[in-house]
Amino acid sequence: MIxxxxxxxEFLAASVRLGTPxxxxxxxxxxxxxxxxxxxxxxxxxxxxxxxxxxxxxLTGNPWLGALVAMACSGLVALLFAYLTITxxxxxxxxxxxxxxxxxxxxxxxxxSIFGIDVALxxxxxxxxxxxxxxxxxxxxxxxxxxxxxxxxxxxxxxxxSHYILFQTTIGLKVRAxxxxxxxxxxxxxxxxxxxxxxxxxxxxxxxxxxxxxxxGMLSFFTEDMVAGRGFIALAAVIFGKxxxxxxxxxxxxxxxxxxxxxxxxxxxxxxxxQLLLMLPYVLTVAAIxxxxxxxxxxxxxxxxxxxx
Amino acid sequence: xxxxxxxxxxxxxxxxxxTGCGGAKQPxxxxxxALLPGNITDQGWNFTAYNGLKRIExxxxxxxxxxxxxxxxxxxxxxxxxxxQGYHVIFGHGFxxxxxxxxxxxxxxxxxxxxxxTTISQAPNVASLIPNAFxxxxxxxxxxxxxxxxxxxxxxxxxxxxxxxxxxxxxxxGVKYIDPNIKILSAFTGSFYxxxxxxEQALAFINQGADIVIHNADQAGLGVIEACKERNIKTIGAIxxxxxxxxxxxxxxxxxxLTLAFEVIxxxxxxxxxxxxxxxxxxxxxxxxxxxxxxxxxxxxxxxKDRMNQIVADLKSGKLTEATLPK
Numbered sequence: 001m002i003x004x005x006x007x008x009x010e011f012l013a014a015s016v017r018l019g020t021p022x023x024x025x026x027x028x029x030x031x032x033x034x035x036x037x038x039x040x041x042x043x044x045x046x047x048x049x050x051x052x053x054x055x056x057x058x059l060t061g062n063p064w065l066g067a068l069v070a071m072a073c074s075g076l077v078a079l080l081f082a083y084l085t086i087t088x089x090x091x092x093x094x095x096x097x098x099x100x101x102x103x104x105x106x107x108x109x110x111x112x113s114i115f116g117i118d119v120a121l122x123x124x125x126x127x128x129x130x131x132x133x134x135x136x137x138x139x140x141x142x143x144x145x146x147x148x149x150x151x152x153x154x155x156x157x158x159x160x161x162s163h164y165i166l167f168q169t170t171i172g173l174k175v176r177a178x179x180x181x182x183x184x185x186x187x188x189x190x191x192x193x194x195x196x197x198x199x200x201x202x203x204x205x206x207x208x209x210x211x212x213x214x215x216x217g218m219l220s221f222f223t224e225d226m227v228a229g230r231g232f233i234a235l236a237a238v239i240f241g242k243x244x245x246x247x248x249x250x251x252x253x254x255x256x257x258x259x260x261x262x263x264x265x266x267x268x269x270x271x272x273x274x275q276l277l278l279m280l281p282y283v284l285t286v287a288a289i290x291x292x293x294x295x296x297x298x299x300x301x302x303x304x305x306x307x308x309x
Numbered sequence: 310x311x312x313x314x315x316x317x318x319x320x321x322x323x324x325x326x327x328t329g330c331g332g333a334k335q336p337x338x339x340x341x342x343a344l345l346p347g348n349i350t351d352q353g354w355n356f357t358a359y360n361g362l363k364r365i366e367x368x369x370x371x372x373x374x375x376x377x378x379x380x381x382x383x384x385x386x387x388x389x390x391x392x393x394q395g396y397h398v399i400f401g402h403g404f405x406x407x408x409x410x411x412x413x414x415x416x417x418x419x420x421x422x423x424x425x426x427t428t429i430s431q432a433p434n435v436a437s438l439i440p441n442a443f444x445x446x447x448x449x450x451x452x453x454x455x456x457x458x459x460x461x462x463x464x465x466x467x468x469x470x471x472x473x474x475x476x477x478x479x480x481x482x483g484v485k486y487i488d489p490n491i492k493i494l495s496a497f498t499g500s501f502y503x504x505x506x507x508x509e510q511a512l513a514f515i516n517q518g519a520d521i522v523i524h525n526a527d528q529a530g531l532g533v534i535e536a537c538k539e540r541n542i543k544t545i546g547a548i549x550x551x552x553x554x555x556x557x558x559x560x561x562x563x564x565x566x567l568t569l570a571f572e573v574i575x576x577x578x579x580x581x582x583x584x585x586x587x588x589x590x591x592x593x594x595x596x597x598x599x600x601x602x603x604x605x606x607x608x609x610x611x612x613x614k615d616r617m618n619q620i621v622a623d624l625k626s627g628k629l630t631e632a633t634l635p636k
Contacts, residue, residue, distance in 0.1 A: 010516040014509055021505075108348070117350055117359065218505050219535055223528045224348045228503035259506070263513040266496035274469065278499040 005140055011260050012144035016152060017218060019256025021046070021210045024155045025234035026241065026248040027162050028206025033243060034166065035199040036179040036301040040096025041081055042207050043231025044103025049074040049211025051107040054222040055114060058124040063216050066125065067151065070212035071205040077103070078204020082197045089305035100231075108224045115222075126220040127151060151213040158206075162245040175199055179299035182306040192306045207231070236285055239296050258284045339371040339579050342391040343400040344379045347501055351528035353548040358402045358425075360549075361571025369575055384409040392417035398578045400425065400571065404471050411435055421578050425567060426472040432585045438574060440565035441591035442475035443631050444624050448599055449476070449523055449545050449563045450483015451620050454491055455613045456543055456560065457484075457521050463494040463514030465533045467501040467526030476525050482634060494519055504532030511536035523547065534559065550600035560609065562600035569595045592624050 025042055032039050039045075052073035057066030081099055084090045115122060130153065132146035166172040177185040178195045186192050214230070215222055233255055240254075241247025258281035265277045341362065349359035355377070362373040374396075379387050384401070388409055391399045399420060401410050404427035414422045414435045422435045429437050453462050464480055466473045477495055484491050494514045498506045507529040511522045515536065521543040524530035530547055537544040537558040546552060546562025570590045577583035590596040599621065602609050623629035 006516065010513070014512065018505070018509060112350065117356075214505060219508060219532060221504075221531060221535070223502070223504050223531060224350060225502045226504055228500060228506070259509070260513075263496070263506075263510045266510070266513075268517075274497045274499070278497070 007264070009140050009144045011257075011264060012141065013147070014260040014263065015253055015256035016145060016148060017256070018259045019252040019254075020148075020152045020155045021214045021218070021230050022234045022237050022255055023210075023249055023252035024151075024158065024213060025207050025210035025231060026237040026252060027155075027158055027245055028203035028210075029234055029238045030162065030241075030243055030245060030248060031166070031175065031199040031206075032203040033238060033302050034179045034299055035175045035196050036182060036299060036304060036306070037082075037085065037196055037200050037203070038092045038096070038303040039081065039200070039203055040093050040235070041077075041099025041103070041231075042096075042203075042234055043227055043229070044100035045074045045077050045081075045204050045207035046211040046214070046227045046231050047103040047107050047225070048077050049208030050215035050226055051111055051211075051222050052208065053212035053215045054124055055110075057126070057216050058122050061125040063125045063127045066216050067209060067212040070215075071208040074208025074211065075201050075205045078200050078207070079197075081204070082200040085305060086193055086196050086200070089307065092303050092305075104225060107222075111222055111224065122221075124216065124220055126216045149213070149217040151209065151217045154209075155213070156249075159245045159249045166245065176299070178306075179301050182301050182304075186306075186308065196306070210234070233285075239298070240285065242296050243299065255281055255285060339365075339369055339398075339575065340394075340396045341365050341371050341373045341398050341400070341575055342394075342396040343373075343375040343402060344384065344387055344391075344406055345375055345377045346379065346403045346405065347527055348377055349375075351501070352551060352554065353527045353530060355402065355527065357549055357565070357567050358400070358571065360566075360568040361400075364568055364572050365575045368572055369579060371575060381405060385413055388413040388422070389416075392420045396420060398423060398575060400574075402426075407437070421583060423574055428587045428589075430586045434585060436574070436583060436585055436588060438567070438570055438588045438590060439472075440567060440570070440596045441589055442472060443479045444592050444597045445563050445565050446476050446479020446481075447483040447486070447620065447624065447629065448597070448617075449547075450480040450485075451487050452545055452561055452563075452617060453480070453521050453523060454484040454487025455616060456609075457491060459518055459520040460488070460490065461492045461494065461518040461520065463511065463517075463519035463522040464496070465507050465510045465514070465522065465524045465526060465530070466495070466497040467507075467529055468499060469497050473497070473525050480523070486634065492518075498526065498529060501527040501529050504529050504535070506532070508532030508536045512540070515540050515542055521545075546600065552600060552603050556604045560605045561602055564596065564598045564600055566596050566598070592621070 029039055029042060049070035053066040053070035056069035057063050081095055084095045085092045127149040129147050130150050136142045136146040174190050174195055178192050182192045237248050237251035240251035262277045262280045266274055343358055343362055345355045345358055347355040349355050362375055365371045366373045376387055384406055399422055401424040407424045407427045407429045410422040410424050411431050418434055424437045426439055427437045464477055466477055481493055484493055496510050498510050500506060507526050511533040514522050522537055523545045524533035525547045534544060534555050538555050543560050544558050546559050548565050550562045552559045552562055
């Protein structure tokens with residue numbers, strides 16, 4: 001009765017859809033952590049991206065402008081984060097937590113003042129599906145991988161690009177040096193502050209893009225607290241993926257697949273308590289980090305502010 | 310200088326703590342407060358409470374205030390604060406507010422504590438208010454059953470709390486009341502906020518052949534509506550009249566609109582006629598109702614409309630109750 005090819009295709013497609021916001025956000029976090037910046041505030045930055053994307057897309061009708069504005073706004077929030085943690089040398093975890101609160105409060109207040117409380121959700125420009133010709137005709141994986149919104153493809157293209165920048169270029173070398181041993185990097189003439197500012201703003205921009213994908217790629221509206229923990233899952237994906245872009249890709253897809261199984265499990269096995277299935281993505285993540293991946297060693301200077309002597 | 314900048318930024322961060330509140334100070338008026346579990350912008354459960362408060366403000370000239378997203382650890386504290394400030398009636402919007410209300414009520418005998426979505430009461434000053442879950446579920450279930458052509462239907466719930474679980478139970482009973490052979494898919498996403506999750510759950514059901522998927526998940530339910538819009542699948546609005554959100558897929562809405570019920574209770578407090586008992590508000594009292602077929606009116610077969618009219622009449626006359634439902 002159930003067509004299993006369709007089921008498998010839909011499951012794979014759902015895994016990709018659900019994994020993408022986590023992936024994009026995680027890529028930004030990798031650059032940050034590789035340079036020694038731990039960003040607990042990714043959740044708040046994504047949320048700012050969500051509202052900015054919806055607002056800009058609503059005003060202009062153009063989802064691409066929405067995504068751009070989202071990246072700019074989250075980048076600004078990241079700049080604030082950078083100023084407080086790099087220049088003022090405040091504790092990164094504390095400021096990150098504050099950024100989450102700021103993101104939630106700010107988006108709630110602004111959303112209500114822009115769109116009001118009583119009105120229906122506004123019609124906004126959203127990303128449609130881009131079907132990749134020929135590839136989409138492949139059995140099962142074709143429709144699963146090649147029929148998505150443009151930001152999904154962008155997220156996937158960013159993976160090898162990030163890998164290349166991080167491991168094959170001088171920029172990447174500087175970033176990693178700053179994250180492992182900022183003092184040594186400083187002595188050879190690398191500007192630690194500049195590098196960390198740059199990675200933090202890049203991290204914010206990618207968090208904004210992830211938020212835009214959630215708000216106008218996957219959905220077509222803003223709701224308060226809509227990120228619902230994906231910023232934190234992205235943090236887990238960075239560790240799970242051992243601070244590498246391809247690792248994060250695997251982790252994000254793994255998490256997406258776990259969620260995908262959960263949605264289908266509740267439908268196929270109605271007798272299983274839903275709480276068990278709701279736990280599944282988190283249990284799998286914990287199990288994978290504990291067993292599959294083995295020891296994960298963070299960049300040595302992660303979380304420490306740098307002071308010139 | 311640097312210190313000033315840091316201070317200014319710290320104040321900016323404090324904006325994050327801002328939550329909604331309303332009302333102005335003026336003694337002698339009826340003063341009404343409410344504790345809400347979620348956001349007033351959810352277009353559902355919390356939205357109707359907000360509308361209820363606004364209605365009380367307008368109709369009774371009362372002073373109203375509310376606090377959104379009250380975390381369970383703060384229930385008692387917020388209750389006490391409002392009671393100390395002399396509010397005449399404090400609504401707790403959800404069953405979870407029941408136990409703390411009973412506890413705090415003992416210390417503030419002059420304040421009325423009214424908890425929604427539960428059946429508790431405690432003399433002399435705790436009452437409860439519930440929109441009839443059986444009638445809501447039956448209305449949603451029978452429409453679902455009548456409009457499903459492929460005989461596969463889905464329900465996406467938020468957290469597994471009594472009001473949602475009961476709704477799901479009676480919705481299933483309603484579907485089976487129409488046709489016991491319809492395949493029922495039902496799931497809870499565990500969140501009232503995560504619209505993306507609710508959307509994926511709805512898509513999973515649609516892929517399994519469901520041709521009508523309904524929701525009861527507050528703000529997250531908007532994700533279900535979104536999925537239905539994308540795949541052109543029929544759905545039903547929950548709690549409030551939601552037709553305007555997506556007229557092309559929302560055929561009707563099953564209201565559990567406490568807006569009016571809030572006013573009724575506030576009026577009773579004002580007249581001092583309120584009793585420490587459980588108020589069950591159903592289809593005869595107003596809160597539970599169908600919003601109407603609206604733009605779907607011409608597309609719904611007359612037989613379906615007649616059948617629904619009959620069911621509404623049976624619910625109103627008491628012919629169709631939990632007891633008389635065929636097993």
